[in-house]
Amino acid sequence: MSPGTVDPVSTSALGGLLRAHALRLVTLLEPLGEPPPGSRRVPRPETARERELIAATAEQLDRIGSVLQGLATSGVERSVRRRGIDEEAARHELGVDGTRVTEWQGPSRIDPAHRLRARERAQGLLNRVTAAEGRDLARLSRELTASVVTLRALSAQARDDAT
Amino acid sequence: MENFSASRADLSTVACMASTGGARRVPPHVVRALARGRALTRELAADLLTHTPDMGHEVGQRELDAWVDQAADTLLALSDALEARLLELGTAPAADDRTAVPR
Numbered sequence: 001m002s003p004g005t006v007d008p009v010s011t012s013a014l015g016g017l018l019r020a021h022a023l024r025l026v027t028l029l030e031p032l033g034e035p036p037p038g039s040r041r042v043p044r045p046e047t048a049r050e051r052e053l054i055a056a057t058a059e060q061l062d063r064i065g066s067v068l069q070g071l072a073t074s075g076v077e078r079s080v081r082r083r084g085i086d087e088e089a090a091r092h093e094l095g096v097d098g099t100r101v102t103e104w105q106g107p108s109r110i111d112p113a114h115r116l117r118a119r120e121r122a123q124g125l126l127n128r129v130t131a132a133e134g135r136d137l138a139r140l141s142r143e144l145t146a147s148v149v150t151l152r153a154l155s156a157q158a159r160d161d162a163t
Numbered sequence: 164m165e166n167f168s169a170s171r172a173d174l175s176t177v178a179c180m181a182s183t184g185g186a187r188r189v190p191p192h193v194v195r196a197l198a199r200g201r202a203l204t205r206e207l208a209a210d211l212l213t214h215t216p217d218m219g220h221e222v223g224q225r226e227l228d229a230w231v232d233q234a235a236d237t238l239l240a241l242s243d244a245l246e247a248r249l250l251e252l253g254t255a256p257a258a259d260d261r262t263a264v265p266r
Binding site: 005007010013014017018021024025028031032046049050054057060064068137144145147148151152158162163 | 217
């Protein structure tokens with residue numbers, strides 16, 4: 001993995017883990033007195049508070065897990081596109097260095113005007129890939145920030161209940 | 164971060180009381196679910212802390228690490244809340260069960 005790039009494998013693994021954890025938490029609701037959907041049973045009041053906390057925590061885990069899985073998927077797609085740009089650039093004796101397309105050192109047999117057009121085209125494609133990654137990371141950042149606030153409030157409520 | 168092994172009471176004793184007369188009005192499956200939830204939330208918190216994906220960016224990495232820490236803390240707090248309710252329901256007089264009001 002190149003520096004500055006999300007590792008899709010470990011990111012997807014955490015995303016999947018979080019969603020699996022959310023599901024396991026949700027399985028506690030019915031035994032704790034939550035009627036199944038469509039049931040006429042009345043919710044058990046003694047454990048209403050705990051069910052509320054469990055459901056809210058599960059929702060946060062699932063939400064962030066889903067964002068991480070999406071980030072991993074688009075990371076793989078971006079890797080494929082980046083590889084395509086690398087190959088196209090190499091055909092014109094160009095290389096990709098991070099977010100920039102550069103010319104190989106030394107004399108070239110390729111027509112300078114043709115090489116310049118190829119470089120501009122490759123740079124344009126690379127800019128799109130970089131911008132898409134930036135948008136994904138910005139979205140993750142927003143989701144994490146909002147979720148931390150919610151989780152912090154849930155911790156405080158749970159600790160109030162425990163004392 | 165709290166100590167995973169911390170426990171306020173012998174929960175198996177509480178569960179036994181609930182199912183054998185200590186708190187007759189609480190169905191045993193609810194007590195068992197509380198005990199299972201308490202254990203599960205601790206297990207999930209510990210498991211969460213073993214996964215550290217590489218975000219490739221310092222800021223993103225810091226934000227994700229902070230979120231994972233907070234999520235683990237919330238699961239532990241939830242575990243404490245489930246334990247407290249387990250103790251309450253397991254040791255409350257039977258007559259209180261019908262009038263219990265969620266906090």
